[in-house]
Amino acid sequence: MAQVLEFKLPDLGEGLTEAEIVRWLVEVGDVVAVDQPVVEVETAKAMVEVPCPYGGVVTARFGAEGTELPVGAPLLTVAVGETAEGGRPATGPGTADGEAARGQGPAAEGSGNVLVGYGTSEAPARRRRIRPAQPAPAAPAGPPAPAAFAAPSANGRPRTVETRDTRDTRAADAPQQPERTGTPGAGGTPSRTAGAADGPVPVISPLVRRLARQNGLDLREMTGSGPDGLILRADVEYALRAAAAQGRTGTGTAGEPRTQAAPATDLAPADRAVTRIPLKGIRGAVADKLSRSRSEIPDATCWVDADATELMRARAAMNAAGGPKISVLALLARICTAALARFPELNASVDTQAREIVQYADVHLGFAAQTDRGLVVPVVRDAHARDAESLTAEFARLTESARAGTLTPAELTGGTFTLNNYGVFGVDGSTPIVNHPEAAMLGVGRIVPKPWVHEGELAVRQVVQLSLTFDHRVCDGGTAGGFLRYVADCVEQPAVLLRTL
Structure with missing residues (x-):
């Protein structure tokens, strides 16, 4: 039986607490070797490739390109050990056993290297794509379906999130949409999960909280795409774009829309020649x-x-x-x-x-x-x-x-x-x-x-x-x-x- 291990964003040193995913170097289903670079991230200091300390089959990726993740957040899961018939791991996301096994069991043999820039002297093996034994059913005609990957939920178990696969196709004229989690509310704004606590809303930085406050956005009406529902800046900006498209910046009580003018400071009309460059x-x-x-x-x-x-x-x-x-x-x-x-x-x-x-x-x-x-x-x-x-x-x-x-x-x-x-x-x-x-x-x-x-x-x-x-x-x-x-x-x-x- 395969053992599914979770690889988290390592401590990058020098007081760095977060990194932005620039480019994924592997896909779900790829075979990776010990210390093979799996993702390219940009920190506040430099652009670095992160090596995975495990060898096996990638079963899930966490975060789309352009997403900022805090240190310690899951990056991917790897099935280590024997594989099931057809080349797929015996357990992994999408099966009950896979969800229960993620990160469980004794530690599998790996390099033990969890810091960027440290690895073994062996060259990584050429990765290959493992395909399922049975072909997937044909998709209906229309636009390409978005790729699915697992994202962490509040209880730590993976959940499926759909997002466009932008690997190797990041263009300046195609803004990246953040991964959406939870159930979308009206206008595409993520709704708050039922039964959420009334305590402080978890956000990745005070800047995100201020951005929401300046534009009249209620963070309690959102479910973040970060680990355990952490609200990222991309989530707020996505909600503001959706609100501007419908002439509102939030929802009132009982789900009634509260109409406001689109905030000119953060959402410039399409007919204005304005370019905004994030300071990140x-x-x-x-x-x-x-x-x-x-x-x-x-x-x-x-x-x-x-x-x-x-x-x-x-x-x-x-x-x-x-x-x-x-x-x-x-x-x-x-x-x-x-x-x-x-x-x-x-x-x-x-x-x-x-x-x-x-x-x-x-x-x-x-x-x-x-x-x-x-x-x-x-x-x-x-x-x-x-x-x-x-x-x-x-x-x-x-x-x-x-x-x-x-x-x-x-x-x-x-x-x-x-x-x-x-x-x-x-x-x-x-x-x-x-x-x-x-x-x-x-x-x-x-x-x-x-x-x-x-x-x-x-x-x-x-x-x-x-x-x-x-x-x-x-x-x-x-x-x-x-x-x-x-x-x-x-x-x-x-x-x-x-x-x-």
Whole structure:
């Protein structure tokens, strides 16, 4: 007899509490191997593939693509062991034994890995589709029937939910509908289950509660599509769209409709040219961090122009000598770590609760990287102990991972100082927001030919503008100015760095 085991969304580390399902990599009926990636999720830190610690046949999936699930919510169930005649598991969703066996019985052998990014060294087996012995009855003519999968109910047993299978077909012009659970009420709005408690309505975040309150939606009239009836933001937005279509935002007592105008703040009429982009995932995390930085950190900025001609000549000489090419960013990072050794006050953060300045001996250097999914700040660990060649290789690796969306949470956190090369956007200067909880950020503009007085004569030199934005709580202007001046001196005369090598 097969044993059906439940695999839940694992703890992704770094304080992450939820993730959005981006793409399912398996379907119900697929055979999966131990540690085979089964779903691609996006957290507030990165896009990651989640490996399943069990090997067997997928019997159920929980959540459609685009659904946000909290850590610990069921992802899928896997039938481990012998299979019934026809290739299907002996027990599974859809049978009484399958419902009772889900997650029951002794633990089956698996990898034991429940954290993203950890798995065995064995390559996953090629998955294959197991089809039932008897063909399914022909469907009536008309639109394709929605796929069915199991979703958890309040008592923990699976229940069938219908949703469109959007795997590999997520288009910008086809908005994803959340999975609906419970019995739909009038206008498509999910109705509250009979006998529901009168206590607080479970919602995934205070934002969802506020969104419902602002638009006059009664959460008690809804049954959420999340685990145990948890109301997700997608549920509220679905209800608001349904209400707008019928000219209402909720139901009154005894089921009588309460007519209201469609809320202009959340549901723009079709004839308006309005695009709404949800602040979630990485974009939402960046927004939260920038808002917190601006509200908590009393920042100040100083800047200086520097003649980078000698730095560019030194780089050209390094690259002409053979070996891996050295990037300008790596040279600037090497200068930055040397400056932090002289001015450790800037390699710090502020513990507001303890009212202490925390200085760090090691430099974990973050750098801003623009991707299609938003701005991310990968971190080069122990940058102070790396040479220019090692820094170049690490910058290239992290940048590629950022663009591919495969950075791990550990590669996006723990920085102590940030280097922001906004010159790649063709601008000279900027006053960036400090990357909370760090205390400072060095900004580098584009390096361009400009008129410059060199050795008493007007000449065309390669000039760059450097800026330092810093937390005024950790140091005063003298320390910040000294740091920036030292960086500029190293840019103008790279031989100054020989003192620290």
